[in-house]
Amino acid sequence: MTATTKKLTFAEYLLYNDGTNTQYELVDGELIPMSLSTLSHGSISKFLERSNDYEIAFRSKNWTAQKFSVGVYFLLSLWLLTTVRVNQYVES
Structure with a gap:
């Protein structure tokens, strides 16, 4: 069984807050956690x-x-x- 998640729009991405300090990038509608900067x-x-x-x-x-x-x-x-x-x- 495959779980599907709703793809986010850019507007939804801008408003997204999961209550953590994790920063995400939006790739093809999916949230990808960003690594710490160098x-x-x-x-x-x-x-x-x-x-x-x-x-x-x-x-x-x-x-x-x-x-x-x-x-x-x-x-x-x-x-x-x-x-x-x-x-x-x-x-x-």
């Missing part, structure tokens, strides 16, 4: 935060980029950096 994770996160701060200041926007302990931050940072780089390429 030094390289912290360095990458800091790089993304500084890069976002630079781009925001360069464009004189009233935005903020902060390092949060939510998996979504990395995706948003990556999207912002990719969008900025693509726009710089297209504008040149």
